[in-house]
Amino acid sequence: MLPKNYIDIFCFIVLENPLVLICILPSTKEEDSPMKLERLWGASPFRSSYDAVMIGGGIHGLATAYFLAKEHNMRNVAVIERKYVGFGGSGRNTAIVRANQRSQGNVRLYDEGLKLWATLIRDLDFNMMFYNCGNLNTFHSEGALGAARLAVSTAQLSGVKSELLDRKQCKELIPVLNIEDNIKYPILGGMYHPPGGIVRHDAVAWGLAKGAARYGVHIHQNTEVTGIDVENGKIAGIRTDRGTIKSPRVLICAGGWGALLAQMAGIELPLHPLTIQAMVTQPLKPVLHHVISSGAYHVYANQTLKGEIATGAHMDPWPNYTTNTTPHYFKHQAEALVELLPFLRGVKFMRHWAGIADMTPDMAPILHGNDPIEGLYLDVGWGYFGFKSGPITGKYMAQYIADAKRPEILKPFSLRRFEEFRHTGETAGAFSYGPWN
Amino acid sequence: MSYTITCPICGKRDLYEFRFGNEERGPAPDHEGLTPRSYSEAVQMHKAVGGPQKEWWYHRDGCGVWFTIWRDTLTGRETDESGEIS
Numbered sequence: 001m002l003p004k005n006y007i008d009i010f011c012f013i014v015l016e017n018p019l020v021l022i023c024i025l026p027s028t029k030e031e032d033s034p035m036k037l038e039r040l041w042g043a044s045p046f047r048s049s050y051d052a053v054m055i056g057g058g059i060h061g062l063a064t065a066y067f068l069a070k071e072h073n074m075r076n077v078a079v080i081e082r083k084y085v086g087f088g089g090s091g092r093n094t095a096i097v098r099a100n101q102r103s104q105g106n107v108r109l110y111d112e113g114l115k116l117w118a119t120l121i122r123d124l125d126f127n128m129m130f131y132n133c134g135n136l137n138t139f140h141s142e143g144a145l146g147a148a149r150l151a152v153s154t155a156q157l158s159g160v161k162s163e164l165l166d167r168k169q170c171k172e173l174i175p176v177l178n179i180e181d182n183i184k185y186p187i188l189g190g191m192y193h194p195p196g197g198i199v200r201h202d203a204v205a206w207g208l209a210k211g212a213a214r215y216g217v218h219i220h221q222n223t224e225v226t227g228i229d230v231e232n233g234k235i236a237g238i239r240t241d242r243g244t245i246k247s248p249r250v251l252i253c254a255g256g257w258g259a260l261l262a263q264m265a266g267i268e269l270p271l272h273p274l275t276i277q278a279m280v281t282q283p284l285k286p287v288l289h290h291v292i293s294s295g296a297y298h299v300y301a302n303q304t305l306k307g308e309i310a311t312g313a314h315m316d317p318w319p320n321y322t323t324n325t326t327p328h329y330f331k332h333q334a335e336a337l338v339e340l341l342p343f344l345r346g347v348k349f350m351r352h353w354a355g356i357a358d359m360t361p362d363m364a365p366i367l368h369g370n371d372p373i374e375g376l377y378l379d380v381g382w383g384y385f386g387f388k389s390g391p392i393t394g395k396y397m398a399q400y401i402a403d404a405k406r407p408e409i410l411k412p413f414s415l416r417r418f419e420e421f422r423h424t425g426e427t428a429g430a431f432s433y434g435p436w437n
Numbered sequence: 438m439s440y441t442i443t444c445p446i447c448g449k450r451d452l453y454e455f456r457f458g459n460e461e462r463g464p465a466p467d468h469e470g471l472t473p474r475s476y477s478e479a480v481q482m483h484k485a486v487g488g489p490q491k492e493w494w495y496h497r498d499g500c501g502v503w504f505t506i507w508r509d510t511l512t513g514r515e516t517d518e519s520g521e522i523s
Contacts, residue, residue: 259485270481273510318457321487322513326439328453361481419477435457 040206041213046220049246050078052401053238055225055261056254057081058090059201059387060379062208062219063394064251064401069215070123071395072402078218078247079209080225080240082257086205089255092323092355093387094278094312096291096302098135098196100162101385102151103425105412106364107158110385112409113392114195120391126207129200129305133290135193136165136173138340140185140296148191155193165190174290176343183339185296196291198302201387208391228264228376235265235375249401251377256356257321258380265376269366270418271358272434274315275322276384277329279352283307287343297336309344311337315357315384317435323354357384359434362423367393367413369400377401378415442508442515446500458493460484461505487511489520 052068054061057079068074081087097117099110117130139148148164155162167179170190179187209219220242227239228250237246252261259271284307293300298314313329330349338345360366360381369377379397382389396407406414412424440452466479484490489509496502507516514522 257487259483260487263485268478268482268484270477271483271485273485318452318455319460319483319485319510320513321511324513326453328439418481419474421473421477434459 040210041219044078044213044218044220046223046242047076047078047218048244049237050218051076051247052249052251053077053245053247054079054251054253055238056088056252056257057085057209057219057221058088058253058255059086059204059208059390060090060253060255060382060394060397061251062205062212063391064253064379064397065217065394066208066212066215067395067398068402069212069217072398074402075216077212077216078220078245079212080223080238080245081219081221082224082254084221085209085219086202088257089355089357089382089386090205090390091202092278092353093201093384094300094302094310095198095201095304095387096135096196096293096300097130097199097388098193098291099160099388100135100137100151100155100191100193100196101426102147102154103364103412104154104158105424106426107154107160109392109396109409110389111158111160113389116392116395117199120207124207124211126203126210128203128207130197131199131305132195132197133302135196135291135293136170137191137193138170138177138187138292138294138296139190140188140294142188144295145188148189152191160193161195162191162193165192174288174292176287176341177292178340178342185294185339187340198291198304199387200305204387204390208394225261225264228261230265230373230376233372233374235373248375249377250375251379251397251401253379253397255382255386256358258358258378260321262378262380265373267372267376267378269378269380269415270361271381272319273321274318274357274359274435275320275324275354276312276315276357277325277352277354278310278312279325279330279333279349280304280308280310281344281347282350284309284347288341292340294336294340297340299333299336299340301337301341308350309337309341309347312384315359315435319435321356323356325352325354357382359383361418361434363426364424365389365393365413366415367397367400367410368415369406370404371415440513442494442506444494444496444499444502445504446502447496450496450499454496454498456495456497458495458503460486461491461493485510489516489518491518 229236288303301311366381
């Protein structure tokens with residue numbers, strides 16, 4: 001009798017001719033298998049001492065370790081991560097990169113950061129999906145127009161492409177934008193920044209981890225730092241739930257948890273940890289070809305390469321170390337998005353999440369070292385800007401740690417600027433940026 | 438999930454009705470002998486406690502009263518002074 005279906009045909013052939021089986025089954029030898037998956041980085045032995053330790057396995061810590069090993073020949077370096085690589089802000093941001101900040105010191109660093117992506121992708125041999133689609137920041141009041149003029153002037157003085165558009169030009173750039181007067185905050189115009197865009201954030205964390213591990217950096221995940229040891233004003237090492245590590249150089253680069261780690265070394269910082277929420281819609285056909293953001297609506301959005309509209313909200317207006325999301329912001333995002341981009345009416349949100357932004361009073365980071373504790377370095381206070389600046393900051397923090405001397409480009413970001421009341425001028429108004437703004 | 442805190446006048450209300458007024462840092466420093474550094478410590482630095490802390494709130498969209506509560510920054514929940522959920 002003839003077999004009825006394919007399984008029967010297969011069994012029939014195999015049973016009739018066992019030699020066929022050898023040809024059908026894949027080879028059991030690992031190196032021949034087409035399905036073999038290689039880990040991007042392997043497990044490392046847990047040493048009791050390192051030349052430098054990064055607390056935080058996010059983009060900043062991994063980039064610093066990578067550049068320490070690559071450019072400063074410091075290979076005995078560890079990255080300590082409480083959860084897993086990219087658990088914190090590195091994997092929770094909305095992946096937007098840009099260099100159109102307000103003060104020149106900031107723009108200089110972010111601009112170098114923007115230019116670094118291409119070389120980093122080549123050096124790491126890892127596709128981070130850099131899509132330089134440009135950013136449009138809309139403004140909705142005369143006051144915001146003034147602030148945009150300042151930012152555009154700063155950018156143009158620094159050689160960064162940025163220009164003012166009137167509202168008709170905004171519509172020409174983004175045809176799906178609503179420039180009518182029938183919304184709460186009608187659009188007056190926009191600040192267009194062509195070199196910005198989006199980068200796949202997980203790929204950045206994974207690529208840097210792979211690159212760092214290739215140079216011999218030890219990445220210890222699931223390892224929680226429980227204490228920081230200081231002896232005679234010098235850093236001695238750290239304590240973890242897997243044992244003590246001696247190290248003359250320790251970098252705190254733990255994103256939103258930076259203030260808690262600084263407390264372990266007895267340092268009080270001007271930081272508010274604020275939960276910031278983000279969400280994505282269901283995937284749509286390509287329709288939004290630029291990053292769009294609006295200060296008045298407190299909303300920013302871009303269409304990912306998967307087609308989802310990724311959108312971020314303002315921070316929760318009180319300090320929290322939690323990553324909970326709240327219905328308040330689903331409603332807020334939906335209301336803002338359907339006014340600016342009416343085609344989104346009826347589109348569903350698919351996923352939502354939150355991260356922690358550690359905000360300083362002047363919305364600029366704290367990149368500081370050897371003060372008040374020799375060998376202790378701080379890379380904190382990035383707020384919600386830590387992603388776009390991650391690799392470039394790692395490059396300069398590595399130089400800072402290797403030379404024990406602050407690089408020129410990091411001069412504006414000293415911790416001492418707060419007690420000297422020399423704030424960076426990044427906020428448009430008073431310097432006391434906090435949960436109430 | 439949604440967050441609530443207890444207003445002394447209006448009772449338990451949605452946290453988004455309130456304005457956060459900073460962690461409790463004691464009285465304002467004396468003007469006598471004030472240095473930029475001690476002033477900065479009073480107005481800019483934060484303990485940023487991970488756990489229960491005493492903090493100030495203003496019922497912005499309600500009765501307008503200023504008051505203090507204890508709240509756990511690791512859970513976002515209102516607690517009593519010992520850190521227990523009240």
